[in-house]
Amino acid sequence: MQESTSSSRISSFYKLEHQQRLEKIAEFLGESNFSQDHFLNTGNTEFQTVDNMIENAIGTMNIPIGVATNMIIDGKDRLIPMATEESSVVAAVCNAARQCRATGGFYTHTSEHxxxxxxxxxxxxxxxxxxxxxxxxxxxxxxxxxxxxxxxxxxxxxxxxxxxxxxxxxxxxxxxxxxxxxxxxxxxxxxxxxxxxxxxxxxxxxxxxxxxxxxxxNLADKRLSMARATWPTDEIGGEAVRDAMLSAFRFADTDPYRAATHNKGIMNGISAVILATGNDTRAIEAGAHAYACKTGQYRSLSSWGVDKDGNLCGSLELPMAVGLIGGATKVHPTAQQNLEILNIDSADELARITCAVGLAQNFAAMKALVTTGIQKGHMSLHAKNIAVMAGAKAHEVDKVTELLVQSGKVRIDVAQEILATLRHKSG
The missing domain is CATH 3.30.70.420 (Hydroxymethylglutaryl-CoA reductase, class I/II, NAD/NADP-binding domain)
Structure with missing residues (x-):
């Protein structure tokens, strides 16, 4: 890329039309791979809507939306739209929810708004x-x-x-x-x-x-959401897995270094629902991490134990300042469609659902960590991304992904070698 000698001082950039803004950027960059056509395509959101949401808009960043299945929340089956770029997040929630359906799924509570x-x-x-x-x-x-x-x-x-x-x-x-x-x-x-x-x-x-x-x-500690669920011991792999997960929780609750990653896993699920519904991810994350310090030490947001039958019980409590009116929630057409999928009538319902997703995510992460390790499931899903990065076409992606997982080396150089071999054999 040729280094630009232009100035970033562009007077009244916000007054320019969409195409004119992109032309200014291209002029600033000089010779580069910058594509005006790419930013002219704003997908299913009209540019006028985008331009009304932020200053100096030039386009959109499409984040994948997946749907978490298997969720029962307060006795009602739910489908949960989640916006995230991390491949294993949605699958983790689906698996966690499936394993606690026999005990009624998730039960929730919220305080005042x-x-x-x-x-x-x-x-x-x-x-x-x-x-x-x-x-x-x-x-x-x-x-x-x-x-x-x-x-x-x-x-x-x-x-x-x-x-x-x-x-x-x-x-x-x-x-x-x-x-x-x-x-x-x-x-x-x-x-x-x-x-x-x-x-x-x-x-x-x-x-x-x-x-x-x-x-x-943003420390909305008078606007709390809570969720709890019970996972039967035989559903999660037995007492050894249960006890290992309890030990993992105690580790997170006493060590801030572990708690940071433990709570990040919880927020993987929560932030995905918050983003999908057009709510403020930064506000929710700031409130959650501040709340994790309420005792004076950064600790686990979740709590884990056993019931009288020896089953694994988890609960999650954190601030949840979400809304259904105002901001991107009311303006962004995809956020509106995701709220349709959720089929909710109040911010209270959204807070309850989001908290339940955070608990499911936490269960899945802890179980993976104490059994197969976090990388097995994560990298199996990540392999498809690596295959695409290596240059695999649509009809090649599944085969390259399969061979990558079998190799145990989910890396782009390995994917390129596999792709070259496949093409040589078919050529």
Missing amino acids: IMIGQIQLIDVINPMITKQVILENEHDIKAICNDVDPLLVKLGGGFKGLEVRVLDDGHEYNIIVHILVDTCDAMGANAVNSMVEALSPALEGWTSAKANMRILS
Whole structure:
């Protein structure tokens, strides 16, 4: 690739038409493999929709969507759309769900839809007096917040409570005001952020302090989702497998290095459902990992044990701030279709389903790790990607994949050798 001598300073790039933006990029790159035609094809989403969702849009990045089968959640069979590029994730959920169908599948629970908005007050003269002054004005605070979104209040949501915390940051005392907001079927970021911004001038007037930061918290620990399931011992390979999985859980719960990967496995499933439905993957992931530190040490989000019959029982609890209205959930046509597949009527249902998927993913990962190892199943599925990367055509992919798995060496150089051999024999 020839190095560009162009400037990245492109005035009013956002005002250009789709083709014009791509031409500007091609001009900037000079000689390269950049394909304007590739980005002109935005698949099943019109470019105007894409352009309305982000600034300076040039195209789309298609992520595969698979459907997890076998899921029973709260007595109802479900098909779960999952958007992910990782080959083994969907299969893992299907297998985990199949193995607990005999015990009724997954049972779930959610708390209220309460989100937290934070206002940081600095230049505080007397923190304890300031705290009390704020609490004394809760009635007016409620009125200010609810005036921001009357429709939310009409739907049963809006301001539900007030918390005031005193923090010593080592430099000065901060007063942290929390407004607790029921966001109903919305994730709630826009409503909460608007409320804390509207409230800040009044707080400054009552306290003579300065409102510095005003923003929603993604540690939504008042909006929790829980899921549990039981796997019969004979379904998972016997007591030895069960005990090995319990040992694996204890390892994750006591060692942050293991817990990070353990919880990443949980989020493989959760983030795939969140992305498929147009919700905010970054918010869910941030909240989950922060919640994993609630005891002061980063630990497992899930918990595992046995029941009176010796069967393996798992549970998962984490913040789940999801919505069915607003943002990409309401705008993106594929997100809308995925919600149709889920056949749900509320954000509460989506939170329950997503949590159950996270538990299924966790079960599958732990079982694989203590039995065949994570690579056997993962690499078997990954082999197809390697075959395509090696240049296999549609009619060659399955054979190259099969031979790759048999070789035990799922690498692109091995795939190229296999492909060359196959073509030589057929040629």
